[in-house]
Amino acid sequence: MSEWRRLNARMLLVHPIETLVRLLPAVLVVLIARSGSDSDARWELIALPVIVAWGVLRWVTTRYRIIDGQIELQRGLLNKQTTTARLDKVRTVDLTAKVHHRVLGLAKVEISTGGGPRDRLVLDSLLVDEGRRLRAELLHRANPEVTALPAPTGSPTDLSDLAPGIDAAPPADEEVLLRLDPSWIRYAPLTTTGLATAAAGLGFLTQGFTRFGDTSELIVERAQWVRELAWWVDAVLVLVLICGLAVAAYVLTFWGFRLTRNRLGSLHTRRGLLTTRETSIDPARVRGIQVDEPLGLRLAGARRLKVVTTGLLKEQGGSDWLCPPAPAATVTALSRQITPDEAAVSGELLAHGSAARRRRLTRAVVPVVVVLALLVVGRVAWGWTAALLGIAPVLLVAAVALGIDRYRSLGHAVTARHLVTRHGSLDRQRVVLDRDGIIGWKVEQSFFQRRAAIATLVATTAAGRQHYDVVDVPIEQAYAVLAEVSPELVDQFR
Amino acid sequence: MREPAHRVSTRAIGMWTVEALTVVLVLLGGQVVWWFIDDRASRTAHWVVGAAWLVLSVAYVIGMPRWRYRVHRWEATEHAIYTQSGWLRQERRIAPLSRVQTIDLERGPVAQLFTLASVTVTTASAAGPLTIHGLDLPVARELVEALTTSAVRERGDAT
Numbered sequence: 001m002s003e004w005r006r007l008n009a010r011m012l013l014v015h016p017i018e019t020l021v022r023l024l025p026a027v028l029v030v031l032i033a034r035s036g037s038d039s040d041a042r043w044e045l046i047a048l049p050v051i052v053a054w055g056v057l058r059w060v061t062t063r064y065r066i067i068d069g070q071i072e073l074q075r076g077l078l079n080k081q082t083t084t085a086r087l088d089k090v091r092t093v094d095l096t097a098k099v100h101h102r103v104l105g106l107a108k109v110e111i112s113t114g115g116g117p118r119d120r121l122v123l124d125s126l127l128v129d130e131g132r133r134l135r136a137e138l139l140h141r142a143n144p145e146v147t148a149l150p151a152p153t154g155s156p157t158d159l160s161d162l163a164p165g166i167d168a169a170p171p172a173d174e175e176v177l178l179r180l181d182p183s184w185i186r187y188a189p190l191t192t193t194g195l196a197t198a199a200a201g202l203g204f205l206t207q208g209f210t211r212f213g214d215t216s217e218l219i220v221e222r223a224q225w226v227r228e229l230a231w232w233v234d235a236v237l238v239l240v241l242i243c244g245l246a247v248a249a250y251v252l253t254f255w256g257f258r259l260t261r262n263r264l265g266s267l268h269t270r271r272g273l274l275t276t277r278e279t280s281i282d283p284a285r286v287r288g289i290q291v292d293e294p295l296g297l298r299l300a301g302a303r304r305l306k307v308v309t310t311g312l313l314k315e316q317g318g319s320d321w322l323c324p325p326a327p328a329a330t331v332t333a334l335s336r337q338i339t340p341d342e343a344a345v346s347g348e349l350l351a352h353g354s355a356a357r358r359r360r361l362t363r364a365v366v367p368v369v370v371v372l373a374l375l376v377v378g379r380v381a382w383g384w385t386a387a388l389l390g391i392a393p394v395l396l397v398a399a400v401a402l403g404i405d406r407y408r409s410l411g412h413a414v415t416a417r418h419l420v421t422r423h424g425s426l427d428r429q430r431v432v433l434d435r436d437g438i439i440g441w442k443v444e445q446s447f448f449q450r451r452a453a454i455a456t457l458v459a460t461t462a463a464g465r466q467h468y469d470v471v472d473v474p475i476e477q478a479y480a481v482l483a484e485v486s487p488e489l490v491d492q493f494r
Numbered sequence: 495m496r497e498p499a500h501r502v503s504t505r506a507i508g509m510w511t512v513e514a515l516t517v518v519l520v521l522l523g524g525q526v527v528w529w530f531i532d533d534r535a536s537r538t539a540h541w542v543v544g545a546a547w548l549v550l551s552v553a554y555v556i557g558m559p560r561w562r563y564r565v566h567r568w569e570a571t572e573h574a575i576y577t578q579s580g581w582l583r584q585e586r587r588i589a590p591l592s593r594v595q596t597i598d599l600e601r602g603p604v605a606q607l608f609t610l611a612s613v614t615v616t617t618a619s620a621a622g623p624l625t626i627h628g629l630d631l632p633v634a635r636e637l638v639e640a641l642t643t644s645a646v647r648e649r650g651d652a653t
Contacts, residue, residue, distance in 0.1 A: 310618075331536035440622040447582045460589075460622035467621035479495050482588075489588055492571050493495050 015055035062361025091311025187325035188250035195486035287437030364403030506628025508560035
């Protein structure tokens with residue numbers, strides 16, 4: 001295992017494809033430009049051998065090995081770079097296979113050793129099996145018996161894996177914690193991520209329409225047809241479109257989602273319809289869980305679950321998801337399996353008192369009052385229509401409801417092994433943080449918080465968002481939490 | 495929980511005053527530019543803004559450094575470091591030395607003028623650095639020494 005290894009030779013095929021995709025805009029420009037000229041020169045064909053040669057060069061110069069408890073990655077011809085990482089610092093290992101990777105049976109392996117983008121080794125690409133073996137070596141080094149076992153996550157990814165049910169049974173030492181139930185797709189339009197994806201898709205489409213709108217007879221006719229419909233039909237159409245896009249995004253990202261845990265406690269997720277992605281999380285790096293309960297999901301009785309761990313990067317969107325939007329009961333049961341602490345996962349939380357409630361209500365109502373004041377001024381000074389003021393009651397009721405819900409969401413608890421904190425309304429989340437994972441504290445007080453004798457207690461950690469806050473808690477309660485969770489720290493400063 | 499035991503150096507008031515003056519003078523510079531590029535005859539707006547600038551600046555330059563000095567405190571034991579800082583917005587930070595990753599001594603240009611230094615202690619959390627501003631240079635050196643010794647003794651993974 002100490003000899004140098006290379007990337008798989010099939011990457012020579014992947015590399016030109018990826019380069020072409022990246023250069024696609026430029027290629028299109030060249031093609032369009034040529035369509036108007038008589039020139040016969042196919043000079044862009046020169047680019048092809050260059051790209052291939054570049055890929056070969058990369059393949060020849062890139063090699064990696066595991067030696068003396070370290071993984072070494074060497075790249076470059078003239079400017080030789082060697083990246084080294086200690087194996088006991090490896091936190092997560094990601095296997096990503098885009099469509100062209102999957103056709104060739106390849107996967108890109110990303111090894112993360114810290115919080116920053118520089119603390120990452122990327123091997124693009126290895127055979128899926130090879131990647132899995134490497135992952136096993138990296139994450140299971142504590143147990144050589146397991147390292148000697150064949151690939152830990154069952155059969156390699158191929159297209160037949162996609163249909164649930166046909167999936168090969170995982171090896172016996174692996175426990176399946178969760179499998180996507182296709183009926184959960186109904187929750188897709190209820191999350192902000194779903195809506196954001198839909199909005200992005202919609203924006204893209206409209207851009208396309210405006211570009212071709214002038215020329216295409218068909219689109220002009222359709223647009224006319226839409227314009228003649230009643231306004232509510234239009235609204236329904238837009239809603240249907242948004243839901244459709246959100247569902248499509250959900251299916252693309254989470255199809256075949258499976259969460260497993262092997263006997264050493266490593267968590268593995270696997271998901272994706274076209275691009276498949278496997279993430280493995282070392283149990284020693286897990287610092288807690290986060291249950292997301294955004295308003296839309298809460299109203300539909302659903303939740304989603306994320307893991308709070310060191311070494312996952314923000315830009316790898318969604319790598320920390322342990323469960324896509326799913327019924328609350330499923331998520332709670334899963335949370336208990338991962339964090340066997342009943343009180344922390346579903347127990348009642350301590351409320352934060354009247355000052356916190358007052359602040360939530362003020363923050364929700366004041367902006368609405370400002371808007372209403374502007375409307376009144378507009379009516380008096382510029383004669384705006386009075387109908388605008390008709391929305392006042394609706395806005396006020398909504399603001400008060402939001403404030404109350406935000407207050408009721410606020411809470412914290414300290415259990416034997418965890419600190420629990422919850423806040424937010426539209427994006428409510430309950431974080432269950434390992435007490436051992438807390439590496440420092442902050443007690444923050446703004447001027448107004450001091451006058452109300454409340455504070456924001458911040459637990460800092462190396463995992464997830466790096467800090468988790470207990471918002472607007474009475475100051476003596478904040479210190480009580482501090483004293484209970486970290487007595488050895490506080491006792492010195494009594 | 496009581497306050498941390500030690501105040502920072504009294505010369506820190508001078509350092510913060512210089513820093514406050516810099517901010518205030520930059521704002522004044524903005525106004526001077528505005529005075530010359532504005533070609534309307536009326537200068538009322540300039541005088542109003544100028545008066546507001548004067549009142550706020552005097553209050554800031556005199557008040558902020560003294561207020562800060564009353565708030566800023568620090569204490570280090572063998573196992574933990576504990577700081578208090580801010581003025582309008584105040585915060586206390588506490589971290590066990592077993593979780594400390596780096597200890598930095600820093601001297602900005604203004605701090606050098608007053609022979610002061612600041613000590614920054616970072617942990618593995620991006621949200622958790624503790625900084626003590628306005629320490630006497632010898633005190634800061636001694637503190638770094640002491641923290642390094644204790645942090646080395648308390649070995650852990652720091653995450």
